[in-house]
Amino acid sequence: MVDGMTKTIACVLYPGLTALDLVGPLQVFSVLAGVSPDYRVAVVGQDREVVDTDTPLGLRPSHTFDEVPSPAIVVVPGGGAPTWRAATDERLLAYLRQAAETADVVASVCTGSLILGAAGLLEGRKANTHWSHREFLAEFGAEPVAERWVEDGKFLTAAGVAAGIDMALHLVARLAGEEVARGVQFGIEYDPEPPQGPLDWTKAPHELFAAWTAAGMREGLAGTPLAERFLRE
Amino acid sequence: MVDGMTKTIACVLYPGLTALDLVGPLQVFSVLAGVSPDYRVAVVGQDREVVDTDTPLGLRPSHTFDEVPSPAIVVVPGGGAPTWRAATDERLLAYLRQAAETADVVASVCTGSLILGAAGLLEGRKANTHWSHREFLAEFGAEPVAERWVEDGKFLTAAGVAAGIDMALHLVARLAGEEVARGVQFGIEYDPEPPQGPLDWTKAPHELFAAWTAAGMREGLAGTPLAERFLRE
Numbered sequence: 001m002v003d004g005m006t007k008t009i010a011c012v013l014y015p016g017l018t019a020l021d022l023v024g025p026l027q028v029f030s031v032l033a034g035v036s037p038d039y040r041v042a043v044v045g046q047d048r049e050v051v052d053t054d055t056p057l058g059l060r061p062s063h064t065f066d067e068v069p070s071p072a073i074v075v076v077p078g079g080g081a082p083t084w085r086a087a088t089d090e091r092l093l094a095y096l097r098q099a100a101e102t103a104d105v106v107a108s109v110c111t112g113s114l115i116l117g118a119a120g121l122l123e124g125r126k127a128n129t130h131w132s133h134r135e136f137l138a139e140f141g142a143e144p145v146a147e148r149w150v151e152d153g154k155f156l157t158a159a160g161v162a163a164g165i166d167m168a169l170h171l172v173a174r175l176a177g178e179e180v181a182r183g184v185q186f187g188i189e190y191d192p193e194p195p196q197g198p199l200d201w202t203k204a205p206h207e208l209f210a211a212w213t214a215a216g217m218r219e220g221l222a223g224t225p226l227a228e229r230f231l232r233e
Numbered sequence: 234m235v236d237g238m239t240k241t242i243a244c245v246l247y248p249g250l251t252a253l254d255l256v257g258p259l260q261v262f263s264v265l266a267g268v269s270p271d272y273r274v275a276v277v278g279q280d281r282e283v284v285d286t287d288t289p290l291g292l293r294p295s296h297t298f299d300e301v302p303s304p305a306i307v308v309v310p311g312g313g314a315p316t317w318r319a320a321t322d323e324r325l326l327a328y329l330r331q332a333a334e335t336a337d338v339v340a341s342v343c344t345g346s347l348i349l350g351a352a353g354l355l356e357g358r359k360a361n362t363h364w365s366h367r368e369f370l371a372e373f374g375a376e377p378v379a380e381r382w383v384e385d386g387k388f389l390t391a392a393g394v395a396a397g398i399d400m401a402l403h404l405v406a407r408l409a410g411e412e413v414a415r416g417v418q419f420g421i422e423y424d425p426e427p428p429q430g431p432l433d434w435t436k437a438p439h440e441l442f443a444a445w446t447a448a449g450m451r452e453g454l455a456g457t458p459l460a461e462r463f464l465r466e
Contacts (some may be wrong), residue, residue: 011290019430020260022420023290027253027394030288043290050283050293055263057244057256057276060291110422131422148426160422161260165395170428182429183438188253189343189364189393191432192425193381195403195414199424205416 006040009033010071010099012112013045013061014092016082019053020161025075030170031082031187036176044068046091054079065095073171074099076128077108077164080212084220084230087118096121103172106155108166117142118217118226126152132158132209133203139229165190239273242266243304243332245345246278246294247325252286253394254342258308261401264420271408277301279324287312301307307332308405310397311343311363313445314421317453317463320351329354338404339388342397348392350375351459360383363393364434367441372462398423 009024009029026043029135033039042231045051045061052058076096079086086092096119099107108116113129115142116122127142128134128150137151149158169190173181185191221227242262244255259274266272278284278294285291309329312319319325333339341349343402346362349355350373359386360375361367361383370377382391382400391400402423406414418424 018260019256019263023256023288026288026290027251030252041289043288050291053257055259055276056274056295058283058293058295059260060293062289062291076415131419146452148424157423160399162421162423162425166426166428173428178429182436183441184430185427185429185432186364186437186442187393188395189432190425190427191381191392192395192423192427193399193423194418195399195406195425196411196418199415199418199422202418206343208416209419 002223004211005038007038007043008068009039009073009075010068011041011075012042012096013043013051013053014082014086014089015060016085017051017053018076018079018110018161019055019057019059021077021112021164022059023078024162024164025107025109025168027188028165028172028184031184032172032180034168034175035183036180038176042068045233048157054082065091069098070102071099072103073105073107074103075109076112078108078112078114078160080111080216081220083115084217084226085112088221088224089113093119100154103140104154107167107171108157109167110158110160113137113142116155116157121187124153125155126150127155127157128159129157131204132160132213136230180230192225194200238271240302240305241275242306242308243275243277243296243301244308245310245325245329246276246284246292247315247319247322248284249312249318250284250286250310251312251337251343251394252288252290252292254310254312254345254397255292255397257398258340258401259389260421261398261405261417264417265405265409265413268413268416271409274331275301275304287315301322302331303335304332305336306338306340307336308340308342309345309348309392311345311347313340313341313449314453316344316348317450317459318457320348321327321454321457321459326352332389333355337387340404341390342400343391343393346370346375347373355388358388359383360385360388360390362390364380364437365393365446369463
């Protein structure tokens, strides 16, 4: 099934990530791969071991980084403290730099864009991340843009967590056409009815989330090379 | 942390399920548990082994059925052929019947409601499932209702896949209030912008999905006690 014409979409796994950041786009791409022989999906990790998430669920990748060195599309999920830790993981950063050289699309969900930033891939690029972390993009030379997903060249960065589903459907439309994207959308019955309505950004709990963000950074970056840069008093 | 006052939300794992059916609600409930000591979340399986999904990702539960015999809330995800197979798994059905006796809420996502139906729990109840499978609810004595989520007594059944997120946020509002639900919604930045817009149900690909549904039933129910009932020529 997998030949030279099949493009691999690699979703990256690392310990402690936000499960939905990964699984939203993964489900979209898996439906695409189910209807199009042009795509296959892999979940790539440093090894094949199960990793913990920010939920009680453990996740097991299908492939190692080494087994998928040159995916056509690579997607990096985000999270809290463990994502800051991952942003200092040289093996992960090296994998992303290498993949980015040949990939058609380098995507992220939520704070996954901070890992791309730490890999030096977002310098001079427009990008987004979880709303509570937007200010940190500038630390990596990126220009924060508050949109559901942001495209700049081969880089495609989504807003927080659930935005990965929107971004993935956008990417499917770009890759395979709107008709296929609509079919995938019917497949996952993505016809959202948030019971409290859309988010009212004038009521965003900025202070609460700023405290959580600071705590996550302290925990994730303690003792890492990024500590001095981000953990100022 | 877990005392007699803490309510357990158990998300059920079985082989071959649709990953997003599980992870959407799981993420919502995990954020709730992160801000409220009244709730904890468990992912329950027959054993602690990793199970495959309809994506390349493997999922590992945090607990066994036996370890969480009486959750306050139980949530059953759906899927394709493997979900029909699961609907004939007597250990899973026995767990759900037992949990339903004492649970405050018995919920499902997508075709997870067909498992509840097979367990005999939806007789005379209003319920929903993935739009492509709605007709099968009547086989289990349930009354199909085409809403994003359907409540009937302690039973709460969502539409397909992504509807689990809406249902879970609705449940959080019911359990912990609208303010908490809005906080969780900000946490997962659930402010949907489907790039192709909402689903246009006048253009639903009924024939295509009917063929897939039939294939999934044939594969999942072959050789099971439900074969005679559902696999008519």
